[in-house]
Each structure stands twice: as structure tokens, then as C-alpha cells.
Amino acid sequence: MEFIDLPPMLQAAGSVRLPGSKSISNRVLLLAALAEGDTLVEALLDSDDTRVMRNAIVALGVEVAEEGEALRVSGCGGRFPKLRADIFVGNSGLSIRTLVPAIVACLSGGDDAAAEVRLSGVPRMHERPIGDLVDGLKQLGARVEWLGEPGYPPLALKPALLGAERVSVRGNVSSQFLTGLLQAAPLVARDKPLVIEVEGELISRPYVEITLNLMERFGVRVEREGWSRFTVPAGQRYTSPGRIAVEGDASTASYFLAAGALGGGPVRVVGAGRQSIQGDVKFADALAVMGAEITWGDDWIEARAPASGKLKAFDLDLNHIPDAAMTLSVAALFADGPSTLRNIGSWRVKETDRIAAMAAELRKLGATVDEFPEALRVTPPAELRPAVIDTYDDHRVAMCFSLATLGGAYVRINDPKCVNKTFPEYFQTFAGITRPVPVLAIDGPSASGKGTVAARVAAALGFDHLDSGALYRIVALAALEKGVALDDEAALAGLAAALPARFEGDKVLLDGRDVSDAIRSEACSVGASRVAALPAVREALFWRQRAYRRGPGLVGEGRDMGSVIFPDAQVKIFLTASAEARADRRYKQLIDKGMPANMDDLLRDLRERDERDSRRAVAPLRKEDDAALLDTSDMTVGQAVDFVMAEAAALR
Numbered sequence: 001m002e003f004i005d006l007p008p009m010l011q012a013a014g015s016v017r018l019p020g021s022k023s024i025s026n027r028v029l030l031l032a033a034l035a036e037g038d039t040l041v042e043a044l045l046d047s048d049d050t051r052v053m054r055n056a057i058v059a060l061g062v063e064v065a066e067e068g069e070a071l072r073v074s075g076c077g078g079r080f081p082k083l084r085a086d087i088f089v090g091n092s093g094l095s096i097r098t099l100v101p102a103i104v105a106c107l108s109g110g111d112d113a114a115a116e117v118r119l120s121g122v123p124r125m126h127e128r129p130i131g132d133l134v135d136g137l138k139q140l141g142a143r144v145e146w147l148g149e150p151g152y153p154p155l156a157l158k159p160a161l162l163g164a165e166r167v168s169v170r171g172n173v174s175s176q177f178l179t180g181l182l183q184a185a186p187l188v189a190r191d192k193p194l195v196i197e198v199e200g201e202l203i204s205r206p207y208v209e210i211t212l213n214l215m216e217r218f219g220v221r222v223e224r225e226g227w228s229r230f231t232v233p234a235g236q237r238y239t240s241p242g243r244i245a246v247e248g249d250a251s252t253a254s255y256f257l258a259a260g261a262l263g264g265g266p267v268r269v270v271g272a273g274r275q276s277i278q279g280d281v282k283f284a285d286a287l288a289v290m291g292a293e294i295t296w297g298d299d300w301i302e303a304r305a306p307a308s309g310k311l312k313a314f315d316l317d318l319n320h321i322p323d324a325a326m327t328l329s330v331a332a333l334f335a336d337g338p339s340t341l342r343n344i345g346s347w348r349v350k351e352t353d354r355i356a357a358m359a360a361e362l363r364k365l366g367a368t369v370d371e372f373p374e375a376l377r378v379t380p381p382a383e384l385r386p387a388v389i390d391t392y393d394d395h396r397v398a399m400c401f402s403l404a405t406l407g408g409a410y411v412r413i414n415d416p417k418c419v420n421k422t423f424p425e426y427f428q429t430f431a432g433i434t435r436p437v438p439v440l441a442i443d444g445p446s447a448s449g450k451g452t453v454a455a456r457v458a459a460a461l462g463f464d465h466l467d468s469g470a471l472y473r474i475v476a477l478a479a480l481e482k483g484v485a486l487d488d489e490a491a492l493a494g495l496a497a498a499l500p501a502r503f504e505g506d507k508v509l510l511d512g513r514d515v516s517d518a519i520r521s522e523a524c525s526v527g528a529s530r531v532a533a534l535p536a537v538r539e540a541l542f543w544r545q546r547a548y549r550r551g552p553g554l555v556g557e558g559r560d561m562g563s564v565i566f567p568d569a570q571v572k573i574f575l576t577a578s579a580e581a582r583a584d585r586r587y588k589q590l591i592d593k594g595m596p597a598n599m600d601d602l603l604r605d606l607r608e609r610d611e612r613d614s615r616r617a618v619a620p621l622r623k624e625d626d627a628a629l630l631d632t633s634d635m636t637v638g639q640a641v642d643f644v645m646a647e648a649a650a651l652r
């Protein structure tokens with residue numbers, strides 16, 4: 001499984017130019033395809049979902065050409081030229097739900113009896129309902145055949161004359177059904193008006209407003225009575241507006257605005273603002289309810305943390321911003337109490353069951369989550385835990401969990417490429433506005449001076465100090481005490497995973513006992529180097545070591561700080577010295593502590609350990625390409641510290 005590790009972040013600030021809106025891009029592509037005349041579409045989103053729509057209109061015979069950064073769509077004037085096609089819609093709900101009514105309308109009254117368009121998608125798409133939409137189309141006379149489970153894709157559309165003047169559709173499953181019917185309506189209402197009635201409550205209304213707004217840009221007027229009855233007057237045709245610029249994506253904006261609110265800010269998103277036609281800009285109002293400071297421009301929004309520093313819990317009906325509301329469920333981790341997200345039932349039929357998915361993943365971070373049929377209550381933990389987040393092939397799950405890093409937790413996002421659905425550059429953009437907790441990694445062989453230098457540098461910088469070798473030594477000590485064999489990998493990994501050890505200043509405590517000296521014995525030195533060669537032991541200590549990365553920063557020393565535990569460390573040092581110099585230092589250290597020591601034994605032992613540490617299969621000791629080499633054979637401690645402090649200047 002591919003993954004991306006996001007380190008804990010100190011803060012977020014900066015400016016982001018938003019990628020094009022998915023909702024607008026896909027509507028514009030279809031309307032431009034159906035219109036009379038060429039449309040030059042600017043700032044179109046390039047992502048999996050928009051490629052689905054683009055490929056679909058091309059498969060239906062519409063010409064599309066790149067012109068610099070823009071796309072020229074040569075409209076077909078109301079009837080797709082090719083009505084024999086197999087269209088793959090991936091996992092794009094909007095694409096299938098708007099293509100089906102438009103194709104059905106084009107199949108009406110044609111003279112090719114063998115015309116047939118089939119639509120299919122990824123397995124999840126075949127679980128996403130479309131039956132209510134098809135029922136509506138059948139009222140008009142459409143011929144639709146289910147190719148799998150009735151009510152779900154895949155399906156086949158066949159020629160049939162559409163007749164009725166009235167159609168009704170359910171509004172409480174997906175507003176995309178209504179959008180699909182509305183966009184196809186002018187193709188049906190050639191001689192007589194078409195009335196679309198909505199049964200039940202219409203959810204996600206702002207998306208329908210985007211539809212009406214864009215239809216108007218393409219010259220089609222819709223009469224609306226409340227949100228339950230829409231009349232499309234007869235004889236209208238889509239005509240190209242010539243050129244159209246796609247707004248920035250307001251749903252995507254939610255991640256960056258939240259980053260500003262959670263990570264200090266200010267973070268500004270450019271491309272959607274006060275004048276946006278997208279309902280999701282209202283996400284900024286929800287952040288304001290939490291106490292974030294929001295500033296609006298015509299085409300930008302800026303968010304920063306509340307002056308008090310603490311975000312407030314909320315209880316909100318989020319029916320109008322279902323997508324951006326996912327971001328709010330992660331923001332709830334930063335609130336001063338339990339927050340409730342209401343009226344989000346549509347989450348159940350999205351890319352995944354988002355209520356279940358968010359509940360499961362938020363819990364991994366330590367939150368208490370109550371799941372209801374159409375709501376979620378999130379109670380933040382005292383401290384976020386590092387978590388491995390599963391993303392369910394859902395771009396929004398992947399994107400919104402990146403925000404947890406602003407709460408000081410390491411987050412591993414599994415299958416991060418699922419963001420390609422709407423924002424392939426997401427993680428790079430997120431990295432551009434966030435500042436990871438700094439890490440200075442010092443690796444090197446035994447007695448090279450890592451511990452001594454790390455302690456001094458950490459004190460000078462005001463950072464924490466992680467002596468990772470001590471963890472392996474404690475495992476060795478615990479094993480020796482409990483009589484666990486030093487090659488019993490499973491038992492040793494079990495010991496390591498549940499190690500009741502703590503660092504307190506200079507002291508190392510095991511089960512509350514001071515073992516600072518005990519772990520430095522020769523037996524523990526040899527034992528540590530043996531248990532450290534076992535992959536399961538290293539695995540068991542992996543997240544534990546990462547948890548030491550906390551603001552304002554960390555100096556980590558060991559063998560694999562810069563290669564495995566903190567590969568993104570901003571400063572890496574490979575500290576070494578000749579074997580003779582190191583044996584000499586170790587000898588003096590032991591004699592000072594009143595411990596027995598023999599120079600020849602020490603030198604042999606040191607060489608053996610060097611060998612074992614460098615030859616082992618997992619996390620071998622070696623200098624990383626991006627580490628600065630420091631040979632202290634002929635240096636004083638002060639000189640070594642000065643060298644590292646000079647490198648550490650890069651952290652500021």
C-alpha cells in the first residue's frame with residue numbers, strides 16, 4: 001500500500017491559488033458540448049473526474065482541443081453526433097448523473113435504431129444509487145436497461161421518443177439527479193415547456209444554484225417556484241458564451257482555510273470569494289462560528305486562528321455544504337468541547353459511506369465519535385495520537401486528515417493518490433503553507449559523541465532530545481531481566497511495544513525504576529545491538545520514536561534518525577570518529593563512572609558492533625546523501641557542537 005507520512009506541523013500560513021472548481025468544470029464541459037458554437041474554457045480543473053467528463057463528451061463525438069492553458073469545446077448544437085458509445089465514468093457521480101439525462105434526450109427522435117450508450121464505472125460507482133433519476137427519465141418515456149443491479153450502474157441507454165411535459169424526481173438522495181434533469185431539460189422542451197417537480201426535501205441546494213447559474217451563462221432560463229418546482233420554457237437552446245473562466249474550487253478551499261484557522265494563519269485562498277457562485281464558500285462562516293477570523297475579498301478568502309488561540313465547539317446543520325463539512329469534522333478535533341455535524345445523510349452515498357469512514361478514522365486519532373444515521377458528534381481527545389489513516393478511495397478523506405498534523409500528530413495517509421480525483425497537487429500545496437516541527441537528526445557509530453553533542457545542541461535550541469539508542473538498550477535490559485532470549489523476535493517485539501519506559505531529564509526510567517546506569521552496562525550494549533537488528537523490534541519502536549517530535553523541535557540521535565524515523569529531518573548530521581578515538585572515549589567514560597574497562601576488549605567490541613549495525617538488513621548504519629559529515633577524531637566537544645549549531649541555523 002502506498003502512503004505519505006505527514007509530520008506534525010508547527011503552523012500554517014501563506015497563500016494558495018485554488019485549482020478550478022470540480023462542480024463548475026464538469027457542468028461547463030457538458031453545457032459547452034451541448035451548446036451551439038465554440039466555447040473557450042479557461043482555468044478548467046485537470047483531475048480524474050474532469051477527465052471522465054472530457055473523455056465522455058469526446059466519445060459522444062464532440063471536438064475538444066487544447067489551446068494553451070485553455071480548452072476549446074466545439075459545441076454540437078443540442079445533439080451528440082455519436083450515440084453508439086461505451087463510457088467509463090470512474091467514480092464521478094456528477095458525470096454519470098448529468099450525462100445520463102443528456103444522452104437520453106439526444107437519443108430521442110433519432111433515426112439510428114441501433115444507437116446505444118452504455119455507462120459503467122469503478123466498483124464503488126456500481127454501489128451508488130441512480131434509480132430515482134432513471135425513474136424520472138422513464139416518466140418521460142426513456143428506455144434504460146440495467147446491466148447489473150437494478151437501480152445502480154452499469155446501465156444502457158436506448159433510443160426512445162420522449163413525450164411527457166412533467167417529470168418528478170426525489171430531492172433527498174442526491175441533488176445531482178435534479179442537476180442532471182435540469183441540464184438536459186432544454187433538449188427535451190423543444191416544443192413544449194418541461195416541468196420538473198422535486199419530491200421531498202431538496203438537499204444540497206447550493207449545488208443546484210450553481211447549475212441554474214451556469215445554464216443561464218449558456219443562455220437558458222429556468223423558472224423556479226421555491227425549491228420544489230422548476231419550469232424550463234420551450235424552445236430554448238444552449239448557446240456558447242464564447243469564453244468562460246472556471247472559478248477556484250470552494251470545496252478544496254476548505255482545507256486551506258481550516259489550515260489557517262487551526263495553524264495560526266493567515267492562509268489566503270485565491271480564486272473563490274465573496275462573488276463566488278459556489279455554496280461551499282459558506283464553509284468560511286462555519287469556521288467563523290468556531291471563532292476563526294475570516295476576511296473576504298471578491299475572489300479570495302483569508303482565515304486565521306482566533307485571537308484567544310482556542311477554537312469553539314459547534315452544533316451546525318451542514319446540509320448546504322456537505323463536502324466541506326468533512327473538513328469541519330476534522331477541525332472539531334481542535335475545539336474546546338464536543339461538536340455536532342447535523343443533516344449530513346448524503347455522506348452515506350458518496351465516494352464511500354463518509355459518516356462511517358470519518359467516524360472510524362477520527363477515532364484512530366483518539367477522538368470519541370458518536371455516529372448517527374444523518375449526523376456525527378466528535379469529542380476531541382486531550383492529545384491527538386499518531387494515526388495511519390485509511391482513505392477508502394475518497395479524495396476528501398485523504399485531504400481533510402492532513403489537517404490533524406496541525407494538532408501535533410504524525411499522520412500517515414494510505415493511498416494518497418486518491419486525491420487525483422479533484423486535486424492531484426494537494427499534498428505539495430499543503431506542504432507549501434505548513435511548517436513541520438523541526439528535527440535535527442544525528443546518526444553515527446558508537447562513542448562518536450552523538451549523545452554528548454545532541455544534549456548540548458538540544459539545550460541551546462530549546463528542543464527535546466531523543467536518545468533512540470537508549471530505547472534499544474531498555475528493551476535489552478528488560479529482556480535480560482525477564483529471561484527473554486535475545487533472538488526471540490516476537491517476544492522482544494512484544495516487550496518493545498509495551499515498554500513501560502520514560503525519560504525524565506537525564507534519567508531513564510523503566511517501570512518507575514532509575515535504570516540510567518544499568519542500560520550502559522556492556523551486557524546491555526551488546527544486547528541492544530542484537531535486538532536492534534530485529535525488524536519487528538524496530539517496527540514496534542517506530543511510532544514511539546516519532547511521538548517525540550513536538551514543538552518547538554527535536555534533536556534525535558541514533559543510527560536511523562535521518563534515514564528511517566525522520567527522513568524529512570531538516571538538518572542531518574553523520575557524526576563519526578576513528579575506531580581508536582572512539583574506544584579511547586568509551587574507556588574514559590567507563591573509568592569515570594567507576595566501571596571496569598579494558599581497551600582491547602572495547603576496541604574489538606566496538607568494531608563488532610559497527611559491523612553488525614552497518615551490515616544488518618533493516619535500517620543499517622550509513623551516511624545518507626543529504627547528511628553533513630562530521631569526523632570528530634581530532635575535535636573537542638565544543639568544536640563538534642559549534643559545527644552542528646552552524647548547520648542548525650537552517651532550522652530558523
Ligand SMILES: Nc1ncnc2c1ncn2[C@@H]1O[C@H](COP(=O)(O)OP(=O)(O)O)[C@@H](O)[C@H]1O
Nearest residue numbers: 446447448449450451452585632635636637640
Ligand atoms: N569531539 C567530540 N565530540 C563528542 N564527544 C566527544 C568528543 N571528544 C570526546 N568526546 C567524548 O566521547 C564520549 C562518548 O560520547 P557519547 O556522546 O557517549 O557517544 P555516543 O552517543 O555516540 O555513543 C563522551 O564522554 C564525550 O565527552
Ligand SMILES: Nc1ccn([C@@H]2O[C@H](COP(=O)(O)OP(=O)(O)O)[C@@H](O)[C@H]2O)c(=O)n1
Nearest residue numbers: 446447468469470472528529532558559560
Ligand atoms: N537509532 C538507533 C539507535 C541505536 N541502535 C542500536 O542500539 C545500540 C545502542 O545504541 P546507543 O546509541 O546507545 O549506542 P552507543 O552509540 O552509545 O554505543 C546500537 O549499537 C545500535 O545497534 C539502532 O539500531 N538504531
